[in-house]
Structure formats: structure tokens, C-alpha cells
Amino acid sequence: xxxxxxxxxxxxxxxxxxxxxxxxxxxxxxxxxxxxxxxxxxxxxxxxxxxxxxxxxxxxxxxxxxxxxxxxxxxxxxxxxxxxxxxxxxxxxxxxxxxxxxxxxxxxxxxxxxxxxxxxxxxxxxxxxxxxxxxxxxxxxxxxxxxxxxxxxxxxxxxxxxxxxxxxxxxxxxxxxxxxxxxxxxxxxxxxxxxxxxxxxxxxxxxxxxxxxxxxxxxxxxxxxxxxxxxxxxxxxxxxxxxxxxxxxxxxxxxxxxxxxxxxxxxxxxxxxxxxxxxxxxxxxxxxxxxxxxxxxxxxxxxxxxxxxxxxxxxxxxxxxxxxxxxxxxxxxxxxxxxxxxxxxxxxxxxxxxxxxxxxxxxxxxxxxxxxxxxxxxxxxxxxxxxxxxxxxxxxxxxxxxxxx
Numbered sequence: 001x002x003x004x005x006x007x008x009x010x011x012x013x014x015x016x017x018x019x020x021x022x023x024x025x026x027x028x029x030x031x032x033x034x035x036x037x038x039x040x041x042x043x044x045x046x047x048x049x050x051x052x053x054x055x056x057x058x059x060x061x062x063x064x065x066x067x068x069x070x071x072x073x074x075x076x077x078x079x080x081x082x083x084x085x086x087x088x089x090x091x092x093x094x095x096x097x098x099x100x101x102x103x104x105x106x107x108x109x110x111x112x113x114x115x116x117x118x119x120x121x122x123x124x125x126x127x128x129x130x131x132x133x134x135x136x137x138x139x140x141x142x143x144x145x146x147x148x149x150x151x152x153x154x155x156x157x158x159x160x161x162x163x164x165x166x167x168x169x170x171x172x173x174x175x176x177x178x179x180x181x182x183x184x185x186x187x188x189x190x191x192x193x194x195x196x197x198x199x200x201x202x203x204x205x206x207x208x209x210x211x212x213x214x215x216x217x218x219x220x221x222x223x224x225x226x227x228x229x230x231x232x233x234x235x236x237x238x239x240x241x242x243x244x245x246x247x248x249x250x251x252x253x254x255x256x257x258x259x260x261x262x263x264x265x266x267x268x269x270x271x272x273x274x275x276x277x278x279x280x281x282x283x284x285x286x287x288x289x290x291x292x293x294x295x296x297x298x299x300x301x302x303x304x305x306x307x308x309x310x311x312x313x314x315x316x317x318x319x320x321x322x323x324x325x326x327x328x329x330x331x332x333x334x335x336x337x338x339x340x341x342x343x344x345x346x347x348x349x350x351x352x353x354x355x356x357x358x359x360x361x362x363x364x365x366x367x368x369x370x371x372x373x374x375x376x377x378x379x380x381x382x383x384x385x386x387x388x389x390x391x392x393x394x395x396x397x398x399x400x401x402x403x404x405x
Contacts, residue, residue: 001032001055004070005041012070014279015246019070019092021196026099031064045084046077056085068095075124092247093120108170115163118156125152178265181237187347188237189228190263192291193272194283195243198306200224202272202328203240206338230342231335232349233371233388239266246286253293264296268345275305275325300344304337350391354400357382367397 006012073091081089100113207226309327326333371389
């Protein structure tokens, strides 16, 4: 059962739809939804004693075994709700953390999820009263659960410290990789956007990356990098990042900060939006705000309206410079997207007219690899061609340059 308190501070209806999809992504079957309009959540029971009585009866009658609150519960609220309804209670943050734990594949992703879970659990240990009193009561303890509670706290603090040290090492390695890419002149494009907007499908469509792409929230957690050649001959490194969501738990933003830094450090951001989602405007706003928080607000951005094949009315979509309409699934609009990335991506492109002697004919293959050959003519004294390539490679071919009237 999903529980929501609408206090007017956010879009309760849209948030509940999102919570349903989160619950289904975690493997739950949603049987019922209970909404309550209040000025603020009840300090003791979140949804109010009267409503909680109805919820308890419904849980008993329909054998509901989990209550999910669309908000962040205090330990007191969670304990009171569980005691009153005799049903397990979790909140939105716990649900998101559970999905992250299920979908993390790399060692770094697992470390980040565990750190976020433990940071969230630590202040809530006192709320686990019933379970801890069963485990920790008995001879030699100062009170029901007290010794167990303190040992759990110590153990969690030690584990948090160990995880933070491990993540510092991985963050250092990630920063070194970014620094090496910069030194090597490799430009990066970070694919960001709301969860389930089609970021991984787009990466697969552009680079044949083979990344898991499912119609689920947070199907991708671990960043993937693949090389992409643009129409003007330049190469850019595409980096897939974890999806955003409204009211993203602070513990997750902190834990995944090193991963999300890929966006702030990128040369260009590709903001993928689900054009078919009724909450499109809200999702764009959430993504923009989170990018601002990460310090990526000034990075050149291309807004990509994906899933246009499932969008009934394309005319309602914003359209202009730095925006492209595509379908990553069908491939529609991908050539226009590549042209737009090449246009917006910082960096100078140089057009060169070259004559390469046949003795150095192997250089034409390298030229194709580094840039784009526009035209080619085989003449008695060599191969004459026009090539477009990144300015940083131009000096390597300077000796073959020709000037023609």
C-alpha cells in the first residue's frame, strides 16, 4: 500500500505515480493507495491516527504486508506506524536505496549504495526498537536492546569510515582518469537526465555499447564510457550517468557525487528527456536544478527529447537551438543529434587541403581515423584531399598542406 500526505509543497499526484513505478521496479505489487490532505505530516504517525486505523483494518483484511510512505519518515513515525498496523513500513528513500542495491553492478556502485544505506540507517537505529530488544535483551545487558543498539552503532560507524576510505581511493582514480583524458585532448559528453528517459538506449544506439536498457527506474547505476565519432571528424567520449529523480535523497547525492562529477567535468552535457511523459516539464526542471547543484550549470547543453515515436503531439515540445527530437529506439533524429553535438561541442575544427605523396599513403588512413576526408583525388604526384579534423591534430599534417588559387 502506498501512503501520501499532500501538504501542498510538491505535486503529490505526480509523486505518487512515480512512487508506484518505483515500487514496481523494486518488485512490489501495488494493491492500494491512500492519500491524505494535511497542512503537514503528523509528527507521530505521518498520516494521522484516524487514517492509520483504516489502514490497519485494510492491511488485516487484504493481507497487505508492506506500507510505503511517499516522503521521508522519522524513526518515531516509522516505529509508531509499524506498532499500530503490525505491518512493515518503509519510506521513499529506503525504497530508492533498495532499487539501487539491486541494480548496482560494479564494485564502486556497490560501495556507494552501501554507504548511502548506512548513512541513512545510523540515525534511525533507535527506531528499530522491537527488533533490537529481541536480539539484544537478556542477562548481562543494561536494558532491552541497549547493548545491541550501541554495538550496532559502533559497527556501522566503523563500516562507514572504511567505505569512505575505499571511495576516496576510487574517486582519486576517477579524477586521474579525467585528468589524463584532458591531457590527451579527449573531449567528453555526459548523458544525463531523469531516470528511465532512455539514456542507456541512446548510448547503445550511438555506439553499440551493449548497456542494459530496461523500462524500469534506475536500471543503470554504473557509468559507462564509449567513443563516438562526430560528422566533423572529431571523437568524443560519451559517458552514461545515473538517472535523476525528484526529491532525490541527500544521502544518494553525497554517495554518488564522484560519479555525478562526470557531468560537471564534461565538455558538453546531453540532457535526455522523455517526450512522452506527462511530467516532462517537471523532469526538465529537476534535472536542471540538480546540474546547478553539481556545478554543471555553465556547461554547454543539448536538450534531447527522446521517445518522440510515442509522443502524440510533437508541436507541444519546445524547439529551437540546442534542442533535438529523436527516438533512440527507432533511430529517428540521430543524424540531426550528431550534427547538433558537433555544433555545440567546444573546440576548433580545421579544414585542410593536403597533397600526400604515394610514399606516405598510409597517412590517409590515419587522417580518416582522426578526422573526416571530404574529397579525394589521385594525381600523378600524390593524393590530393580535403579533410576536416580537430585543430590539435593539424600540426601532424602541416607538411602536406597546399595552397591553391
